[in-house]
Amino acid sequence: MRLTDIYWHLRSDITRIEKEIEKTIDAQHPILQEASSHLLKAGGKRIRPVFVLLSAQFGNYDLEKIKHVAVPLELIHMGSLVHDDVIDDAELRRGKKTIKSKWDNRVAMYTGDFIFAKAVETATYSNEPKLHRILSDAMVEMCIGEVEQIKYQYDSNQHFRVYLRRIKRKTALLIAVSCQLGAMVSGATEEHQRLLKNYGYNLGMAFQITDDILDFVGTEKELGKPAGSDLLQGNVTLPALYAMQQSQTLRQTIEAYLNKNGLNFIDMHGTIEKVKQTDAIANSKKVADLYIQKALQALEALPDTQAKHSLTQIAHYIGDRKF
Amino acid sequence: MRLTDIYWHLRSDITRIEKEIEKTIDAQHPILQEASSHLLKAGGKRIRPVFVLLSAQFGNYDLEKIKHVAVPLELIHMGSLVHDDVIDDAELRRGKKTIKSKWDNRVAMYTGDFIFAKAVETATYSNEPKLHRILSDAMVEMCIGEVEQIKYQYDSNQHFRVYLRRIKRKTALLIAVSCQLGAMVSGATEEHQRLLKNYGYNLGMAFQITDDILDFVGTEKELGKPAGSDLLQGNVTLPALYAMQQSQTLRQTIEAYLNKNGLNFIDMHGTIEKVKQTDAIANSKKVADLYIQKALQALEALPDTQAKHSLTQIAHYIGDRKF
Numbered sequence: 001m002r003l004t005d006i007y008w009h010l011r012s013d014i015t016r017i018e019k020e021i022e023k024t025i026d027a028q029h030p031i032l033q034e035a036s037s038h039l040l041k042a043g044g045k046r047i048r049p050v051f052v053l054l055s056a057q058f059g060n061y062d063l064e065k066i067k068h069v070a071v072p073l074e075l076i077h078m079g080s081l082v083h084d085d086v087i088d089d090a091e092l093r094r095g096k097k098t099i100k101s102k103w104d105n106r107v108a109m110y111t112g113d114f115i116f117a118k119a120v121e122t123a124t125y126s127n128e129p130k131l132h133r134i135l136s137d138a139m140v141e142m143c144i145g146e147v148e149q150i151k152y153q154y155d156s157n158q159h160f161r162v163y164l165r166r167i168k169r170k171t172a173l174l175i176a177v178s179c180q181l182g183a184m185v186s187g188a189t190e191e192h193q194r195l196l197k198n199y200g201y202n203l204g205m206a207f208q209i210t211d212d213i214l215d216f217v218g219t220e221k222e223l224g225k226p227a228g229s230d231l232l233q234g235n236v237t238l239p240a241l242y243a244m245q246q247s248q249t250l251r252q253t254i255e256a257y258l259n260k261n262g263l264n265f266i267d268m269h270g271t272i273e274k275v276k277q278t279d280a281i282a283n284s285k286k287v288a289d290l291y292i293q294k295a296l297q298a299l300e301a302l303p304d305t306q307a308k309h310s311l312t313q314i315a316h317y318i319g320d321r322k323f
Numbered sequence: 324m325r326l327t328d329i330y331w332h333l334r335s336d337i338t339r340i341e342k343e344i345e346k347t348i349d350a351q352h353p354i355l356q357e358a359s360s361h362l363l364k365a366g367g368k369r370i371r372p373v374f375v376l377l378s379a380q381f382g383n384y385d386l387e388k389i390k391h392v393a394v395p396l397e398l399i400h401m402g403s404l405v406h407d408d409v410i411d412d413a414e415l416r417r418g419k420k421t422i423k424s425k426w427d428n429r430v431a432m433y434t435g436d437f438i439f440a441k442a443v444e445t446a447t448y449s450n451e452p453k454l455h456r457i458l459s460d461a462m463v464e465m466c467i468g469e470v471e472q473i474k475y476q477y478d479s480n481q482h483f484r485v486y487l488r489r490i491k492r493k494t495a496l497l498i499a500v501s502c503q504l505g506a507m508v509s510g511a512t513e514e515h516q517r518l519l520k521n522y523g524y525n526l527g528m529a530f531q532i533t534d535d536i537l538d539f540v541g542t543e544k545e546l547g548k549p550a551g552s553d554l555l556q557g558n559v560t561l562p563a564l565y566a567m568q569q570s571q572t573l574r575q576t577i578e579a580y581l582n583k584n585g586l587n588f589i590d591m592h593g594t595i596e597k598v599k600q601t602d603a604i605a606n607s608k609k610v611a612d613l614y615i616q617k618a619l620q621a622l623e624a625l626p627d628t629q630a631k632h633s634l635t636q637i638a639h640y641i642g643d644r645k646f
Contacts, residue, residue, distance in 0.1 A: 113435075113439070124456040127452075136441075136444035143437035148352065
């Protein structure tokens with residue numbers, strides 16, 4: 001089963017949201033226009049809009065209201081991808097050229113700024129005043145997460161706690177907010193908003209951990225980038241932390257690479273193989289599963305609806321996802 | 324007379340706004356904290372808050388309401404400076420090291436993002452719903468202006484119209500919005516809001532043109548950067564456009580430099596001297612004066628108050644400003 005099969009019944013609404021996104025970034029300026037729609041065409045799972053739509057079904061589902069949150073949330077995600085690519089010097093994303101490689105870093109930076117500003121602008125069309133603060137708070141936390149990532153890049157001695165705090169800010173919060181705001185704009189009860197936010201947070205954590213696992217076990221074809229990219233770029237993720245904890249040899253190999261800020265050679269293929277021989281992947285998987293369980297618990301108190309069923313299936317899917 | 328003398332009576336309120344800005348960017352994160360306050364300490368004229376405060380005096384002046392606009396507007400300006408420095412590869416701003424030279428481009432980009440997000444967050448504390456849209460629209464236009472600047476960098480054949488549209492987006496709109504929103508949050512009449520916005524727009528245009536003139540006629544000490552920096556970076560401003568229009572020799576010199584994307588030598592000192600021998604500076608000054616006149620006209624219909632007097636003085640000051 002593919003992720004999209006789970007929310008197949010939402011496909012027409014998702015298409016409408018994508019059309020709205022397209023309309024929103026239909027810039028008054030050719031370069032921004034081209035850069036943004038290039039990014040849009042690169043696709044993506046659109047999981048944030050999906051969570052908004054599904055959470056909105058716990059209230060009065062009105063796409064005209066929902067789009068004022070679904071569009072900004074996907075735009076904030078898109079803007080952060082553009083700025084990440086500037087930072088990562090990424091040439092490819094999902095197999096497609098990144099904006100910074102197709103144009104340059106300067107265009108990429110301002111395209112990101114433009115997309116962020118458009119996200120905020122779109123949100124202003126919602127009459128929910130609390131919404132703006134929740135959205136901007138999430139953006140603030142995301143920025144802090146990005147700087148955290150820079151601070152701890154090539155740092156082989158970071159604590160597991162530091163990693164978890166980073167992925168919370170970089171990934172989990174925005175998914176939590178997607179669920180929370182979807183419920184809020186549709187007038188779901190405070191309690192349902194809280195539960196859905198809780199679900200989103202735990203699912204987001206599991207989602208990122210799984211992503212970080214796949215960077216070790218996935219194939220280049222599946223990932224759209226070489227396996228081990230995170231480590232190569234000095235991003236120390238959960239599997240690497242477990243591997244270093246378990247194997248002295250791996251600690252030495254990885255530290256030797258990180259402490260030289262990635263300037264010396266690392267046999268990534270060999271390293272990945274060694275990591276797989278440890279329990280690093282299994283242990284990381286356990287942590288992901290723990291978050292999946294918490295996400296499922298959050299759903300329990302919610303009414304049994306098609307939406308709840310889909311959110312449950314997504315949680316299971318993330319838990320088992322292979323790519 | 325210095326600019327600050329004109330709004331001397333506002334000094335305590337401006338200090339309070341600066342304290343608020345400090346509090347706002349008092350990040351949960353050391354690097355952002357340091358980077359932001361480094362930027363804050365670099366100072367600046369704070370003209371955007373000044374325009375907010377002065378315009379607010381045409382309604383019920385309440386600093387508690389005003390700060391929710393004054394702070395975001397200065398933050399948006401600060402954030403754009405940080406991102407400009409990434410683009411310009413500037414090592415110094417106002418004689419102080421820039422964030423990107425003190426840290427690196429990545430930190431600079433995310434510090435800018437963080438400051439923008441904080442600006443939006445602060446604005447959410449205002450109960451004026453229209454305010455958010457006006458603010459985000461201004462941010463959108465600013466981004467388009469930035470990309471326009473990249474598009475026309477090293478372009479010797481750009482029309483005067485292109486230059487004016489660019490400085491409108493990059494500078495004038497944010498000052499127009501400062502006046503408009505200052506009046507709005509204090510409950511000034513729609514008509515007064517319109518007039519003050521109009522004043523701000525024209526004053527902003529004059530302000531930027533004067534800035535671009537000073538880049539040719541100012542000293543390194545006055546500018547805090549070498550004279551001719553704009554042209555050296557391929558930014559074709561009004562004096563350069565007039566000079567190329569008037570002198571074939573200058574057109575050849577400047578084109579030779581621009582068409583090589585600034586990669587070949589230009590005797591900037593000699594070029595500046597030649598520009599001064601043309602009417603380029605005088606003609607640019609005429610355009611600036613035209614905008615000053617329009618700004619003063621906008622003030623005419625406003626009640627004769629201390630605030631109107633200050634805005635008038637500021638317009639005259641910008642018209643005569645030497646640095």
